[in-house]
Every structure is written in C-alpha cells, then in structure tokens.
Amino acid sequence: MLIAGVVIETLPGRAPEVALRLASRGGVQVKGGDGDRRLAVVVSAASGAELERWAEELVRDDEAVLGVFPTYVGEDERA
C-alpha cells in the first residue's frame, strides 16, 4: 500500500469546492488548503500505477483541477 502526499492545483477560488468533491471519495484525505487554488491531500493506493491513474483521472474529470503534484510517497509494506 502506497501513501502519498500531493498538492492539487485548481482554478483560482475553486479549491474549497474541489475539496468537497474529494472528501466524498474513499482513499483520499484533504489535509489543508489555501482557501483559493491549492490543496494538500493524502492519497492511498495499491500501487504506483494506481496512484498515477487516480491523478490522471482527477485532472481529466474535474474541470477545476489544473494539476496534481506529488510531494511524498511512502510504502506501508505490511498492508
């Protein structure tokens, strides 16, 4: 199981609404935001490939999301 910290960049002013959408999904925890265009998020995924797929889908499906930028990846080998 991978645990990653990522920053999500959104259109100006749209971060809170993106946070609301993210919060309703499993496997994603919104940890913070600037109230405007950036969110700090923790994601868990089974593999690196799944993590990448999640990020791509988010950028593609959420029109307010401009980009996903990983800041940290750790592996929980016992999970």
Added chain:
Amino acid sequence: MTTLSRRSFLEASAAASALAALGGVHGVKQAMAATAAGGESWVKSVCRYCGTGCGLFIGVKDGKVFAVKGDKDNHNAGFLCLKGFLLPQILTAPDRCLHPLVRKEGKLVRASWEEAMSLVASKFKESIEKYGPDSVAFYGSGQGLTEETYCANKLFKAGIRTNNVEGNPRLCMASAVAGYVTTYGKDEPMGLYEDIDHADVILLVGSNTAEAHPIIFQRVVRRKETGRGVKVIVMDPRFTPTSRIADLHISFTPGNDLAILNAMAHVLVKEGMVDEGFIAKHVAFGEGTEVNKSFDDYKAFLAEYTPEKAAAIAGCRPEDIVTAARWFGERGKAATSMWTMGLNQRTKGVWANNLVHNLHLLTGKIGTPGNTPFSLTGQPNACGGVRDGGALSHLLPYGRLVANDAHRAEMEKLWGVPEGTLKPKPGLSTVDMFRALEAGEIKCLYIMCTNPGQSLPNVNRYRKAMERADAFVVVAEAFHPTRTSELADVVLPAALWAEKEGVYGCAERRYQLLEQAIPPAGEARPDFAILCDLAARLGHGKLLPFKTPADVWAEILTICKGTVYDFSGMTRERLKQAHGLLWPLPTPGHPGTKRRYVKGDDPLVPADHPERILFYGRPDKKAVVWLRPQRPPEEVPDAEFPFFLTTGREIEHWHTATMTRNCKELANTNLESMAQLHPNDARKLGVRAGQSVRLTSRRGSQVFRVKVTDNAKEGVIFIHMHDPDRMCNVLTIDAVDPVSRQPEFKVCGVRVEKA
C-alpha cells in the same frame, strides 16, 4: 511498529510534505488552521447570529456541516458564544423550507419554482401597472448578505422605481444611526472592539451585553480582570447577568435615562471635568435641529439637571449619578460607552443616543484608544448591508440620501439609469409601510429573511394587514412555518448561511466574507439568485446582470468609491485572505481603519491636519453636543395599566427564535416567554411562580406564566421576544421616534390579572 501506527506515520509525513509545499503567501499556518485531518474541510465564515460578527470556521465532512470553531485570528480570538457553537443544527432543522409554496384555496401548497416566481412576477407587474410603483414594497433584513440587500435595493429603487424599501434595522438600529448622523454628520461608530481592551471605565447603558452580545461581554470581563482599577457602570432597570460585573449598577424607572445622562453631564461641567480645549476646537452646540447654541447656553440648559432632580425623576440615588460621572470624567482615564436596544427602541431614542455622545465630546474622550461611544448592533449585517448599503426608504447606498438631488443624480449615473429614474420622495418607513398595507395602499410586499409577523410592535394589528385578501405577501425564508410565512401568499425557500456566499458587516465597520461550505438544502436558492430571477421576470434583468455574488461585490466597490465609506480596496481576494477588514479602506494595499476621524489612522483625514481629530462628517467639521431634555416615553403606567412592560432577550435565543429553537439544547431552555415579576409585585398580585397571568395593554392581551425574580425591578415586568407562541409584541406599542421612526419596544403600560 504496528501497521496502524506505521500507516499513521506515513500519512502524517505525506500530509506534512504536501502542506509544506503549499507554502507561498497563503502559508502552511493558514492551511493548518483552515483544515484538519480526516477528510474534513474548514471553511472560513462568520456567525449567523448577532451583530458582534464573530469569525468562525465551518467544519464540513461528507458534504455536511458537522461543527464550527472560532477563528483565532479574528476579533473574537477563537471564542464563540453558546448559540454560535450550536449553529450546525440550524442547517438540517426539520422546519427548513425545502420547496416553494403557493397559497391555493387558503392553504399553502407545494409548487415549482417556475409557478411560484411567475405568480410573484405577475402580481407585482399587475400592481405596478394598475396602482403605480409605490403600491409595492420590499421589507428586508439585517441578516441578508450585503450583495443580496444591494440587489433588492437597486431593483426596487432604480428598476421598479419605488423608495418603499425598508428592513428590520428600522426596528433595531435606526436611532443609533440618527444619533451618529445628528452628532457627527455621518453614520457608524468611530471606534472598534479593541477600545474595550484600553478602557478604564466602561459604561453599559440600555444593553444586556452578557446575554445579547456575549463575546463582547467576555472582552469586557477580560479587561476588568487584567486592567488595574477598571470600573464597569451598568445602567438598566433590571439587574441582568451583565450587572454581575458592575462596580455600579444604576436601576431606574424605564424611560428616565435621559435625565440621568444629562445629570452626568451636569456633574462633569460643575466639577470641571470637561476638556475646554477639545470643545473649543471640535464641538458645536445645538437644540432641536439647529446648531445655533453656545457652551454657555448648554451650561444654562444643564443647570436644572442636578443629580438630585434626575434621581427623583428616575427613581435612583443621586450619589450614584455623581459617582458614574466622576468615574467617566476622571482625567487620564479612558472611557468607552456601549449601548443598544435600551436606548434605540424608544420614542426618544435619537435623543438618548445624542446624550451619550455628549459625555464623550464634553470630556474629549473620543478617538484615542479606549475612548469611544460605541453602538452595539443586533444583527450580523444591519450595518454592512442595510445601513451602509442604504437599503432604507430614505437612503441610497453609502451615505447618500433619497431627498438629495446630487446624490440621486450620482446614483443614476453609477447605475446607468436615465436621469429622473430615482424618485426624490423618501418611501415609507417600516411601521408606516405596514400601515399602508393595512390601508390597502400597498398591494404587494416582498419580505426577505425576517419575521415581522412576530417582531413588529403591536403585532396583531399588522398581522391582520398581512392577512388582507387583497394584500399579496411574498416571504423568502429558510424556515417554514414562521409567524410570517404562515401568513404569506407565496413562500420562497431561501438558502441559509453556510449554503451561500456573501459579505457581512458587523458593528465595528468590519466586513467579512462568508464562504459557501455546502450546497443549499432541498430546492432552496440563495436570495441573490431569487432576486436576479425576479428582476429578469419584471423586465429589469439589465439592472441585475450578475452571475455570482462576487460580480455584485465588484459593482459595490465602484459605488462606495469616493464616499466616506470608501472600501474600494476591499477586493474579494483580500476578503478571502483576511479575517475581517475595517473600512475606510480606499486602496488595495490599505490596512483598514481602526479609528475614524483620527489623523494617521483614517485615510480621509489629511496627513497634515493640525489636530489629532477631524470630524469631517459635518460642514463645520465639528461634532454637536445637543441640548436634549428629559421627556417621558409615549405611554407610562396609569390607573388602568399600572405596570411598565419592557421587552428584551435571553442568551439562549435569537430574535424570533426561528433558528435557535431548532437547536436541541436551546429548544429546552428559556424559549417560553414568561412574565418576569419582582417578588413584591408577585406578592401584591397574589401570584406564584409558574402560575398563569393575563397581561393586557391598550393594544392586546396575552397569557404568560409567571417567573418571580429578584433581578426584576418593582413595577416593571420583563418579557423576552423569542417565543413564537406567546408574543410580547401583542402588547408593545407601535409609537415611533419622530426622527429615526424606530418603535418603542422598551416601554409601555400593562395590567396584570390572574388567568
């Protein structure tokens, strides 16, 4: 390391790195403050209740509000009162109005938005065509968002072309407004809450601060605890929870505080505690409406207001008046006074306000830290939305007047409407508006975010007016039924607080953005959207072309520019970042203004002005000490109605309790209006606690249970205003102050019989 803790560690590291990466101007600190773990987001907002305007964060999880917490970086330093803490419950209340209702065959039945709005539009159109624009009216609220109130004001005054635009601040703030305007030439306080932290003497008159403004009271308590020798004077007929911290509590028979305040001035003059230099430079004297008196005239006027005479009139002790004046006037000690409905809700409300200002002007105790006359506000956006936004029948936005040709011309230009669009005659003030409804002169009334069916004085009279078959009453409200929506022909479900976005302006000129946290409940819509829809249907879509409240705000910034309110530097972006901003704030980089009229602080005072203060609100640049004699209330007890009735608030509830009664903890506490009697009165009447009594005034009659309390004043019965089932306003008098047009909720005569 267990799996769980290993995982927690990884998550913490991941979170820390992501948060650190946010960096930049917004910073990790803010992000941390705004958001916690566990998929929760915290949205910056303001409390929905009183005019203190406490900053808070709304906690959202799974699209639902689960908590609020105080904003540490706002004036309330992270604290909320017991009502504020329980706010989340109002959003999911079982009586939330979730879809439009239209009255059919006497019953309100569910309707579509299309049906409801087309009915509203056709009724308004028909009335305007048949009877003219003044046959319709808008009655708004100090709880609407600034953008919403602005839209309504513009639609009615510039679109429909009627000045019949009023709001419940007329019941609440109008005398404070007229007090500031007559004394300084401009509305709104010059000081701020921070002055409490510097005050050596705090005069609370006509204010049960502990219950009506708990977070301000907390600040007073803190000041008293931390400052040396800080004195608190409370002037109130009742011994309220506020009086608990009083070093001096002056109880008096209702309506006689004018004599006491004049007697305090008498002592200040007699004992040489006035600041002659300040008076010579900054103060003019006036009587009636003319500023044509001298300091000597004023001294002659005060001569008769000896403490002995005032005490005899008011039923208090002369030495207490002397003590209050000495504490207030002592040189080198800072004096802050605060007041609210006890002075405002009176037929001599404006005069009472003037008399408090007099004390500060005589002693020069104004405009420096801890020295300020500060009017407390009842509603969260009475100041920002209605007063400043000019949404009363005689006002135009940001200090402009309906009756002023230049002001109308300026607004016509700013709003892009033809010359002559705005009518020069002020519309009807609140009580007159409901009387016009009663007389059949107003045919259509749009009520937004307020509950006049409970909150008007002599309420049964105006409930009948709203029930008239030929009166078409629209109520846009988040709850149903209320004592007003039950009378409506159409009820429009309005989004509530966290469900929409906009600006609130609280008592200290602090404007704050409430961000949307969750979607509106059911089919509810923000009042902003409803008003834009109505404008389009009435053919005035061009006046309200806005897509979002932010668009409205952008226009408002152009309207306030160049006025004494100038907050054109308060961009949406800045409001999002800030924890409240105080106007004037005329440029994007300006920090805001702590104290108005003060050189080096207020941007409207020239930097090279030779004095510390400039009262630029009046042509002669002076503030006015007014000669205001003691006059009794409109109705005092007599043989037939031998008791005073006074009305007010309890800490657990707010206004007509449409919100607070939906909080489980509060519904069980102090909701029922009781007739609060002094033990001696109870004995004389032969009634015990819990028994029922019928109270009757010249206007109506209502049964209440009795509460016997030492805190009451003998001869004075107190009833709170919150209970929808036992309305104190069945009894209250609808006489108004001749200047502010604010009704005298605080004093009338009643008789008591066992029920």
Added chain:
Amino acid sequence: MTRNFFIASLTVVLGMAALAAAAPQRPAAKGRGKTAAPAVVKPAHPEVDPAEACDACHAEVTPQVHQEWFAGRHGMNNVKCFVCHGSVGADFVRRAPVERCIGCHGEQVASMAHPVMAGKDCFSCHPPHLLSPHRLARGVTGGAQ
C-alpha cells in the same frame, strides 16, 4: 419545579439514560404540531421546564457543581451546562468529549492528537466546572479561557 437532591444525584449516576427520559415535548411553533420522540428509558430526572435553563434548578440541587461553574470562566461568560453536556434526552453526555470543546478551544483540541495526550481528555487536567487553567499549560497558552 421539583427540587430533589436525591434524584439529581441519581441523574449523575445514571448519566444519559436518566436525562433521556426528561426530554419534554418540543415547544413547537403554531401550526407545526411537531413533538420530539422521547427515548424510552427509566424516568429519573424531573421533567425539564423549557422556560428555565439547567442552572436555575442546579443552583439548589447540586450547589457545589453550580458554584464551581458559576465562579469559573464558563459561568462568568454564560457558557451554560448544555454547551458541554448536550441537551436532555439521548443527547445528554456526562463527560464532554473533546469535540464538544472545539467551538472555542480549537487549537487545544487539535493538540490532543499529540501522542503524550493519548488516553486523556480536557478534564484530565482541567477540573470540570471550575475549569481552572492547569499550571503547566499556563505559560504556554496564556491560560485556557
């Protein structure tokens, strides 16, 4: 109003179950006809008078608790019983969970996540009702208000 010390003491013992029975019919607005469904449990707390606040009775039936509250920060600033203890009925809590403190003490509540706080709540250090600031925290937080 019933003022029975024994019953009040029992309330403390029975905790939420006792107050649960005391949920009164909700004072509904005209025409609403709505009542709260009271949880059915053993009656112990006297019926609650919706025209009073808890402290009106508890000043007499639990004078020590009342006095501590009244003299403390919460009493001075009118932070009443139900803010921490919840409503009557199923919502009554005897010992307030830390989430109940978040409205005014957000930072302090957040600090409870630290490992050294494991197994503790606010009242482990701040005596209930009196809620005096504890010695260690005072210098750091400026006193828990």
